[in-house]
Amino acid sequence: HCPIYIHHDDLFLLQDVKANLSVYEKPFVVKAPVTISEKKMQINNFEIVWLHMPGHCPGSSMIYLPKENIIFSGDVLFKGSIGRFDFPNSSKHDTNISLGKIKEFDFDAIVYPGHGASTTLQDELLNNPYL
Incomplete structure (x- = not known):
């Protein structure tokens, strides 16, 4: 019963077990309603900025x-690594x-x-070999 938000470029992954790779484990599709994210x-009470990072x-x-x-970075950025x-x-x-x-972000978080x-953005900008 939790709202689901997703970037429109990934919408197809919710219904295609081959595309979302669940065909190799326990196949799943999302049947709940989803909302396409907006940039802001x-x-x-939460202001959210959606940063598309394909x-x-x-x-x-x-x-x-x-x-x-x-920042919730998902599988984009990890401590010392990337997705x-x-x-x-x-x-x-x-x-x-x-x-x-x-690399262009001018703030820390x-x-x-x-x-x-x-981790923090600054720590990753200084120490992450991919950045």
């Missing part, structure tokens, strides 16, 4: 909450463009990746 959104998948995104100074781009719907080219966008330990 207000959900309850590469890992076409709709890969980082979700920035400016008032809280937090894979060797899946059928991934793109090394798009990943490189997205990393270039991250706490980063909570989809996997592993939290």
